[in-house]
Amino acid sequence: MPLAPHLVEGRGELSHAVTEALRSGAAPRYGAGAVAGADPWGEDLQLALYLLYELHYRGFEGVDDAREWDPELLRLRRQMEARFLGVLRAELPDAPRTVEEAFAPLLVEPVDLSGSLSRRLATEGELWHLREYAALRSLYHLKEADPHVWVVPRLTGRAKASMVAIEYDEFGAGRAERVHARLFADLMDDLGLDHAYGRYLDHAPAPLLATVNLMSLFGLHRALRGALVGHFACVEITSSPGSRRLAKAMRRCGAGAAAEHFYAEHVEADAVHEQVVRHGVVDGLLTDEPALEPDIAFGCAATVLLEDRLGDHIRGAWDRGGSALRIPLGRDVRPTGPSAGR
Secondary structure, three states: HHHHHHHOHHHHHHHHHHHHHHHOOOOOOOOOOHHOOOOOOOOOHHHHHHHHHOOOOOOOOOOOHHHHOHHHHHHHHHHHHHHHHHHHHHHHOOOOOOOOHHHHHHHHOOOOOOHHHHHHHHHHHHHHHHHHHHHHHHHHOOOHHHHHHHHHOOOOOOOOOOOOOOHHHHHHOOHHHOHHHHHHHHHHHHHHOOOOOOOOOOOOOOOHHHHHHHHHHHOHHHHHHHHHHHHHHHHHHHHHHHHHHHHHHHOOOOOOOHHHHHHHHHHHHHHHHHHHHHHHHHHHHHHHHHHHHHHHHHHHHHHHHHHHHHHHHHHHHOOOOOOOOOOOOOOOOOOOOOOOOO
């Protein structure tokens, strides 16, 4: 199985320009006002960004690795990043400016969980819901922790040591079979999904692409190192309660031992990581670079914003009885992985 995924088709002028440029080896061709006129939340711009970011991960099958640093592709990416960052800041005019303001709401689980996607899956989700959710999240979980590693050389002292300690766990503590991305691949096997890296890119709608693009954007820019730490902290702080509910959902639907184990592992691990990221990474970074506090808070707020948008998209589609994916999966597939039915 190739390490690099297949290159998907574009969804508009910008993403078509990127796919054609990657296939041909030429510079991307697009109209002078294409970026300015694009919907920053839309399928076209978000896919185009995702494709360009993916050149820094595994690239695409048949695409020259040297395109990662192609100046014309980088020029286009920079324009789209400005649009994306601009709309994020515009959507968050009253975003917290301090770490305490940003994290305080996340440290107490809401009394009303009626809008929680993980609660819905735990209490009334069907197997096809879990399969859709896993297919969507695979674009993140099969590269879990990778973009956060980019911040390591930009940290020092306590922040760096704490970040590396967390990442060591994320990457399996030296054991390949325990790498969290591997555990998610096992979950996909249990759900009868294809765990090939990038397999469900064509299925993923813009709200999902935006969540993955956010961490790539923060990770690739040293100037946004504070925002990446805020993103990372937000993920770790909110992971444990949601993972507990998702483990229950997998168990209730009989998804399989590996499917349940992925989330059960995160309940324990991320409860520990929450403390390390808050008191080690965040506090350490603030000690070294106190001016980055608004950036940390922004990274957290932007993460919450995009996760809420994705949750609204998924719930809206399911409430209408439809699929949250651009290309639906079959609903009649039973778990087929090695641990299904154990």
